[in-house]
Amino acid sequence: xxxxxxxxxxxxxxxxxxELSASVEGDRAFVVELINAYLADGGAQVDAIEAAIAADxxxxxxxxxxxxxxxxxxxxxLRLAAASRELxxxxxxxxxxxxxxxxxxxxxxxxxxxxxxWVAAEEAR
Numbered sequence: 001x002x003x004x005x006x007x008x009x010x011x012x013x014x015x016x017x018x019e020l021s022a023s024v025e026g027d028r029a030f031v032v033e034l035i036n037a038y039l040a041d042g043g044a045q046v047d048a049i050e051a052a053i054a055a056d057x058x059x060x061x062x063x064x065x066x067x068x069x070x071x072x073x074x075x076x077x078l079r080l081a082a083a084s085r086e087l088x089x090x091x092x093x094x095x096x097x098x099x100x101x102x103x104x105x106x107x108x109x110x111x112x113x114x115x116x117x118w119v120a121a122e123e124a125r
Contacts, residue, residue, distance in 0.1 A: 009078035011107075012114035016076030028122055035115050038075050042068060046108045049087060053101050061091030077111035080104075
């Protein structure tokens with residue numbers, strides 16, 4: 001049976017978080033704060049993307065998809081970053097990126113769970 005996740009980026013790339021930590025001289029508390037800010041803001045971006053799709057408004061899709069793409073890449077949520085990039089590009093071309101839109105919420109939920117688990121492990125150190 002084929003793996004539906006085959007060929008997709010990982011939900012969470014911990015190497016990205018390690019690089020981020022190294023870039024702030026090992027200040028893991030800062031990385032945790034950044035992740036918490038991402039989790040607080042990202043849901044609003046997902047909601048805005050879904051609202052743009054529901055309204056059939058490709059132009060309104062671009063900004064929240066771009067924002068979610070960039071912030072997701074920063075915290076290592078690579079699958080969500082890739083889906084957001086596809087949605088951003090679709091919006092820029094005047095379409096709604098229906099394939100990426102279909103998995104956006106589940107990609108977001110998976111990223112949230114993985115990041116919360118990472119934060120919990122960091123806080124347990």
